[in-house]
Amino acid sequence: MKKSPLPVQNVNRSDKNVAGKEALVKLLRWHFGHGDFRGKQLEAIQAVVSGRDCFCLMPTGGGKSICYQIPALAKPGIVLVVSPLIALMENQVMALKEKGIAAEYLSSTQATHVRNKIHEDLDSGKPSVRLLYVTPELIATKGFMLKLRKLHDRGLLNLIAIDEAHCISSWGHDFRPSYRQLSTLRDSLTDVPVLALTATAAPKVQKDVIDSLSLRNPLVLKSSFNRPNIFYEVRYKDLIDNAYTDLCNMLKSCGKICAIIYCLERTTCDDLSLHLTSTGISSAAYHAGLNSHLRSTVLDDWLSSKKQVIVATVAFGSWGHVINALMVFLQNDKKDVRMVCHFNVPKSMESFYQESGRAGRDQLPSRSVLYYGVDDRKKMEFLLRNSENKKSPSSSSKKPTSDFEQIVRYCEGSGCRRKKILESFGEEFPVQQCKKTCDACKHPNQVARSLEELTTTASRRHNSSRVFITSSSDNKTNEGQYSEFWNRNEDGSNSDEEISDSDDGADVVKSLAGPKLSRKLGVDEKLVLLERAEEKYNESNKQVKKSEKNAISETLRESSKQRLLNELTKVLQLLGVKEIDSQNASEFLESECYRKYSKAGKSFYYSQIASTVRWLGTASRDELMTRLSSMAREEEPSGEPILVTEPSQNIEQEDGTTYTAEPHVDETTQQLVISPSCSPIRLPEIPSFSEFVNRRKMKHSTEGSDGKKPSKIMKLK
Numbered sequence: 001m002k003k004s005p006l007p008v009q010n011v012n013r014s015d016k017n018v019a020g021k022e023a024l025v026k027l028l029r030w031h032f033g034h035g036d037f038r039g040k041q042l043e044a045i046q047a048v049v050s051g052r053d054c055f056c057l058m059p060t061g062g063g064k065s066i067c068y069q070i071p072a073l074a075k076p077g078i079v080l081v082v083s084p085l086i087a088l089m090e091n092q093v094m095a096l097k098e099k100g101i102a103a104e105y106l107s108s109t110q111a112t113h114v115r116n117k118i119h120e121d122l123d124s125g126k127p128s129v130r131l132l133y134v135t136p137e138l139i140a141t142k143g144f145m146l147k148l149r150k151l152h153d154r155g156l157l158n159l160i161a162i163d164e165a166h167c168i169s170s171w172g173h174d175f176r177p178s179y180r181q182l183s184t185l186r187d188s189l190t191d192v193p194v195l196a197l198t199a200t201a202a203p204k205v206q207k208d209v210i211d212s213l214s215l216r217n218p219l220v221l222k223s224s225f226n227r228p229n230i231f232y233e234v235r236y237k238d239l240i241d242n243a244y245t246d247l248c249n250m251l252k253s254c255g256k257i258c259a260i261i262y263c264l265e266r267t268t269c270d271d272l273s274l275h276l277t278s279t280g281i282s283s284a285a286y287h288a289g290l291n292s293h294l295r296s297t298v299l300d301d302w303l304s305s306k307k308q309v310i311v312a313t314v315a316f317g318s319w320g321h322v323i324n325a326l327m328v329f330l331q332n333d334k335k336d337v338r339m340v341c342h343f344n345v346p347k348s349m350e351s352f353y354q355e356s357g358r359a360g361r362d363q364l365p366s367r368s369v370l371y372y373g374v375d376d377r378k379k380m381e382f383l384l385r386n387s388e389n390k391k392s393p394s395s396s397s398k399k400p401t402s403d404f405e406q407i408v409r410y411c412e413g414s415g416c417r418r419k420k421i422l423e424s425f426g427e428e429f430p431v432q433q434c435k436k437t438c439d440a441c442k443h444p445n446q447v448a449r450s451l452e453e454l455t456t457t458a459s460r461r462h463n464s465s466r467v468f469i470t471s472s473s474d475n476k477t478n479e480g481q482y483s484e485f486w487n488r489n490e491d492g493s494n495s496d497e498e499i500s501d502s503d504d505g506a507d508v509v510k511s512l513a514g515p516k517l518s519r520k521l522g523v524d525e526k527l528v529l530l531e532r533a534e535e536k537y538n539e540s541n542k543q544v545k546k547s548e549k550n551a552i553s554e555t556l557r558e559s560s561k562q563r564l565l566n567e568l569t570k571v572l573q574l575l576g577v578k579e580i581d582s583q584n585a586s587e588f589l590e591s592e593c594y595r596k597y598s599k600a601g602k603s604f605y606y607s608q609i610a611s612t613v614r615w616l617g618t619a620s621r622d623e624l625m626t627r628l629s630s631m632a633r634e635e636e637p638s639g640e641p642i643l644v645t646e647p648s649q650n651i652e653q654e655d656g657t658t659y660t661a662e663p664h665v666d667e668t669t670q671q672l673v674i675s676p677s678c679s680p681i682r683l684p685e686i687p688s689f690s691e692f693v694n695r696r697k698m699k700h701s702t703e704g705s706d707g708k709k710p711s712k713i714m715k716l717k
């Protein structure tokens with residue numbers, strides 16, 4: 001329902017009057033229906049309305065938008081809002097318009113006549129728009145800056161709000177180079193107050209934002225980052241027989257709750273979701289690898305609570321940022337998420353806080369569960385080290401690995417989890433205030449026992465590594481105190497090529513600038529919009545890097561070997577098979593996939609690796625032994641063969657068909673060589689994904705499960 005502009009009549013009063021609490025609360029109640037200001041909202045509003053710069057740090061969902069929306073209603077003129085994503089701007093503008101507040105956004109995705117209308121309004125003597133949302137890219141254009149200067153000269157620009165201001169900082173988790181250029185705003189529009197808003201609490205981000213925007217004597221406001229309604233806990237994968245089963249049981253014990261599970265890789269999302277579905281938990285995978293139709297169906301089902309659990313990839317690269325943003329704007333629509341589970345260790349405390357913070361936005365009791373595993377830690381450290389190495393020495397000195405250490409401390413330390421989260425943001429937190437709302441405070445003995453067991457298990461599994469876990473209960477950890485589960489110098493085994501959303505260097509906004517936006521977009525349309533943008537992005541990326549992307553690099557091969565090794569280790573342990581060397585076997589299986597699919601390209605290779613991993617998960621002892629027996633034959637000649645790096649080759653025969661020449665050991669040189677004289681070996685067939693799903697379906701139906709489950713699995717497929 002539209003509201004009359006009644007309270008805005010205050011606009012002609014002096015700044016002192018409009019900044020009065022009473023008048024501001026009146027505006028808040030009238031336009032937004034909230035009884036009073038929350039946290040530091042009032043202070044922030046009063047500061048900017050009286051012309052002072054302000055840096056406002058509030059947790060996600062803390063109510064940052066009000067801090068610039070109320071000033072737009074309290075004073076004449078325009079509030080310029082810089083926002084990183086068109087979808088986010090769209091969402092806010094739509095909500096404001098529904099409240100009868102004159103808000104617009106400007107972007108290249110709009111129809112020319114819509115943009116022209118907004119420009120005409122801005123050029124008119126008395127613009128009707130109160131809040132104008134723009135991207136940092138638009139600010140960087142000369143034409144728009146000229147327009148802003150004209151507005152300013154006419155005394156019509158009353159505030160510049162930089163939302164998601166951490167994007168300006170290379171220390172922030174969503175760094176956007178175009179945000180850096182916002183420093184020109186202060187140079188050109190010297191006396192307009194600037195309000196920087198973020199939920200990113202790292203002190204270095206704060207300093208960087210204040211410096212980059214040249215804020216003058218800003219009022220720095222920080223709200224507590226404590227989320228008292230979230231119970232924090234860590235579960236240790238290395239101490240659990242099967243993490244999938246553990247998660248299933250936990251979800252089942254909570255009843256029909258709404259949950260988000262974050263995984264690092266798409267394949268884990270698919271596998272885990274399939275597993276949950278097969279045990280009767282309605283769930284669906286959500287990641288950039290799904291087609292747009294499936295993705296919007298999945299989200300729709302989840303938002304409408306048709307699906308209980310969504311298994312999504314975490315944001316990693318810049319495209320991940322968009323997927324993440326998608327989740328951000330969905331936050332307003334989904335407040336009843338009761339559990340957020342990190343199935344793989346997150347890359348930093350920042351990410352963990354943001355992601356787990358999606359639980360309990362309705363302030364009701366909720367849960368954050370992090371599954372921590374030594375292998376996951378290794379993988380993440382490798383990825384972060386890799387991304388550090390990719391950066392030029394001249395770029396920011398940000399060290400993702402040191403951010404990662406905080407989350408490792410969170411998992412490996414025995415003290416209060418909540419305290420660790422808050423202290424990582426520079427916030428002091430007395431342990432007593434946790435009131436047993438984390439596993440370490442609620443069950444300290446149990447957590448201590450787990451950590452002890454973990455130390456033993458880790459040192460047994462990684463016997464070349466140092467292992468020491470902090471047991472300090474006062475949380476005063478330092479570099480030397482927390483555990484080293486593996487030797488930091490040993491080469492990591494996985495690559496970010498396996499990470500679902502790892503495309504880097506892409507300009508998100510550019511990629512979003514394509515489809516035409518309708519004025520009144522619902523969630524569906526927004527999803528379509530983002531997905532189309534993603535397709536467009538992938539399309540252009542494909543063209544540029546097609547050949548490059550098709551190549552199977554050594555790092556990818558290494559990561560595949562590691563993936564097979566992880567699965568194989570689990571399977572061999574489960575089946576009690578001791579006679580197979582998992583390292584050699586995983587190399588053997590990987591080279592099989594490489595041999596078959598290296599020429600066909602990366603995605604075939606990928607799917608073959610994924611099929612093999614799935615096959616491992618279902619293979620019987622006999623099947624495993626049969627398949628790996630060909631490997632045993634290769635190893636027969638005793639003595640350490642010197643491995644040649646060449647994979648086995650497909651030898652073309654005269655009739656045009658090919659057969660695979662297996663490697664064998666040359667007895668004189670003791671080298672593993674490839675020779676066409678070897679007879680071709682018949683290997684058991686690896687099931688494709690659909691075969692795998694169908695087999696499971698058959699298995700379920702023969703096991704007498706209710707006839708509905710298989711069709712659910714088929715749908716998912």
Ligand SMILES: Nc1ncnc2c1ncn2[C@@H]1O[C@H](COP(=O)(O)OP(=O)(O)OP(=O)(O)O)[C@@H](O)[C@H]1O
Pocket residue numbers: 034035036037038041058059060061062063064065066199328331332
């Ligand atoms: N004073 C208030 N009283 C009650 N609810 C409020 C108040 N201020 C804001 N809210 C509500 O809090 C929710 C979150 O607000 P908002 O989106 O501005 O948060 P945010 O800090 O920008 O979060 P994010 O970091 O996710 O962008 C909204 O539903 C909003 O209506």
Ligand SMILES: [Mg+2]
Pocket residue numbers: 064065163
């Ligand atoms: Mg916000």
